[in-house]
Amino acid sequence: xxxxxxLNTHYGNIHALKGIDLAVNQGEIVSLIGxxxxxxxxxxxxxxxxxxxxxxxxxxKGREISNQPPHEIVKMGISLSPEGREVFPGLSVSENLTxxxxxxxxxxxxxxxxxxxxxxxxxxxxxxxxxAGTLSGGEQQMLAIAxxxxxxxxxxxxxxxxxxxxxxxxxxxFELIQSINQQGxxxxxxxxxxxxxxxxxxxxxxxxxxxxxxxxxxKELIKNQEVKRAYLGVV
Amino acid sequence: MxxxxxxxxxxxxxxxxIAAIILTLIFLPxxxxxxxVLRIMIMIGIYAMLAMGLNMLTGYTxxxxxxxxxxxxxxxxxSALLATTLQLNFFIAMLAGxxxxxxxxLLLALTTLRLTGTYLSIATLGYxxxxxxxxxxxxxxxxxPLGVRNIPRPSFLGYELTLANNGIYYLMLVLLGIxxxxxxxxxxxxxxxxxxxxxxxxxxxxxxGIKTTGYKVLAFVISASIAGAAGSFYAHMIRYIxxxxxxxxxxxxxxSIVILGGMGTFRGMYVGAAILIAFPEALRFLAxxxxxxxxxxxxLMMRFRPQGLLGWRSSNPYRLSKxxxxxxxxxxxxxxxLKPFEGKEEAVKG
Numbered sequence: 369x370x371x372x373x374x375l376n377t378h379y380g381n382i383h384a385l386k387g388i389d390l391a392v393n394q395g396e397i398v399s400l401i402g403x404x405x406x407x408x409x410x411x412x413x414x415x416x417x418x419x420x421x422x423x424x425x426x427x428x429k430g431r432e433i434s435n436q437p438p439h440e441i442v443k444m445g446i447s448l449s450p451e452g453r454e455v456f457p458g459l460s461v462s463e464n465l466t467x468x469x470x471x472x473x474x475x476x477x478x479x480x481x482x483x484x485x486x487x488x489x490x491x492x493x494x495x496x497x498x499x500a501g502t503l504s505g506g507e508q509q510m511l512a513i514a515x516x517x518x519x520x521x522x523x524x525x526x527x528x529x530x531x532x533x534x535x536x537x538x539x540x541x542f543e544l545i546q547s548i549n550q551q552g553x554x555x556x557x558x559x560x561x562x563x564x565x566x567x568x569x570x571x572x573x574x575x576x577x578x579x580x581x582x583x584x585x586x587k588e589l590i591k592n593q594e595v596k597r598a599y600l601g602v603v
Numbered sequence: 604m605x606x607x608x609x610x611x612x613x614x615x616x617x618x619x620x621i622a623a624i625i626l627t628l629i630f631l632p633x634x635x636x637x638x639x640v641l642r643i644m645i646m647i648g649i650y651a652m653l654a655m656g657l658n659m660l661t662g663y664t665x666x667x668x669x670x671x672x673x674x675x676x677x678x679x680x681x682s683a684l685l686a687t688t689l690q691l692n693f694f695i696a697m698l699a700g701x702x703x704x705x706x707x708x709l710l711l712a713l714t715t716l717r718l719t720g721t722y723l724s725i726a727t728l729g730y731x732x733x734x735x736x737x738x739x740x741x742x743x744x745x746x747x748p749l750g751v752r753n754i755p756r757p758s759f760l761g762y763e764l765t766l767a768n769n770g771i772y773y774l775m776l777v778l779l780g781i782x783x784x785x786x787x788x789x790x791x792x793x794x795x796x797x798x799x800x801x802x803x804x805x806x807x808x809x810x811x812g813i814k815t816t817g818y819k820v821l822a823f824v825i826s827a828s829i830a831g832a833a834g835s836f837y838a839h840m841i842r843y844i845x846x847x848x849x850x851x852x853x854x855x856x857x858x859s860i861v862i863l864g865g866m867g868t869f870r871g872m873y874v875g876a877a878i879l880i881a882f883p884e885a886l887r888f889l890a891x892x893x894x895x896x897x898x899x900x901x902x903l904m905m906r907f908r909p910q911g912l913l914g915w916r917s918s919n920p921y922r923l924s925k926x927x928x929x930x931x932x933x934x935x936x937x938x939x940x941l942k943p944f945e946g947k948e949e950a951v952k953g
Contacts, residue, residue: 438809439813443812455807456803459803470811515811516810
């Protein structure tokens with residue numbers, strides 16, 4: 369579905385991504401793990417069109433997208449739930465969700481998207497009139513994911529959904545991610561919480577200083593000595 | 604008493620209040636107000652229009668313009684010059700003023716696309732000064748510091764609208780009504796949602812698939828067109844314009860109305876304009892001190908009501924769902940006792 373070949377991205381003079389090769393197949397959950405500054409978020413922002421790659425290609429369903437602006441990429445079916453739960457703080461939950469469906473023109477479709485999202489996140493339905501900035505951290509993360517789902521994406525990219533959340537909330541969020549995937553949405557997950565990410569995903573890529581250092585089935589990679597030592601805190 | 608008051612402010616009564624205010628405004632001139640009072644009311648109307656336009660850009664889209672007097676000036680000059688040299692009808696001249704203001708804002712917006720926040724504000728400030736300098740120095744066209752004189756009054760179906768026959772006043776009401784309606788329709792559409800999203804979080808707006816640069820340019824153009832219309836009306840009302848009317852002070856006055864009234868509200872624009880325009884007149888008995896008092900009021904406002912006179916959301920309690928508010932009410936009835944923290948002394952000792 370998504371193929372990335374030899375992707376290079378620069379921040380000014382800093383060479384952030386140094387030739388990344390990566391593929392996401394239909395129906396999968398693929399996680400991308402790595403430490404701070406490895407280039408995880410850069411990869412997502414480049415796919416989303418907010419950063420322009422200096423070399424390499426990104427194809428989505430056979431179409432080159434690396435030269436497309438962000439709004440076109442959303443229209444093609446790639447949604448991003450940004451890091452740090454960037455919801456619109458002054459708007460209500462339902463207004464946030466309406467904005468998530470900004471690219472959709474068909475009102476009936478928007479209505480079904482609302483129903484689907486409220487079914488997945490009953491908590492958001494309860495709080496639909498509440499101002500997003502007053503939600504708890506976990507609720508804001510749910511809202512960020514729900515908002516990304518409103519555009520009915522084929523590929524949902526989640527940037528650090530566990531960031532700053534209590535362990536029981538993290539477990540709940542990851543359960544939700546799995547059920548979203550079971551409903552047919554392909555997911556690309558970026559995480560520092562390597563253990564959680566590898567537990568829910570089918571395949572994992574390990575990113576180190578702008579390069580993919582390891583890849584494979586999550587079930588096998590989680591047993592890998594190198595991964596255990598560096599990311600799982602097991603000696 | 605407080606109950607009756609809060610009952611009266613319920614949303615279902617809003618329509619009634621709006622209708623009452625509009626009716627009052629329509630019948631007000633029949634009370635035989637002096638031309639002086641009427642002129643102040645018209646100026647309030649003009650600044651309400653200007654604030655309404657700037658509100659689209661600053662209040663809803665979050666882009667602060669410090670040079671909005673430029674578009675006001677362009678609307679006034681284009682319309683005035685066309686009416687004096689080509690004897691064009693007011694409404695056609697006004698349309699031309701709006702179009703030129705829109706085009707000039709498009710040029711400004713396209714050249715400053717990549718600027719955000721304070722950088723954009725400084726660029727608009729510079730733009731405002733450039734336009735004023737052009738008006739001042741392009742003498743063959745603008746008549747330089749002498750300004751444009753004998754601008755014809757607006758006429759409607761051969762009927763000349765003047766201050767004395769209240770025509771100008773009603774024209775102001777109609778224009779203000781049209782502009783308000785237009786802004787209302789825009790804000791409650793998809794375009795308005797995009798504007799608000801950009802103000803709230805531009806990056807997140809991009810993730811929603813909103814073409815943020817395009818919508819920012821659109822906000823600029825809408826805002827400038829409204830300022831252009833207000834400028835054209837001003838020129839034909841006052842009948843003499845010169846570059847001194849369109850200084851940095853005017854831009855700041857517009858911004859003050861938007862902020863004082865309450866950014867991102869409609870009612871705030873009318874009330875803000877009414878207060879900031881009427882105050883210097885009402886304070887005339889203070890003679891030389893009136894602008895000191897005026898400034899003091901602004902400072903106090905920002906200290907005690909930073910969201911603006913009629914700004915909301917930040918002052919209203921957050922709307923909670925029924926279950927949550929019931930839960931909170933129950934908790935309120937329960938007595939909360941704080942347990943003293945045990946083991947604190949030991950911890951200090953250890």
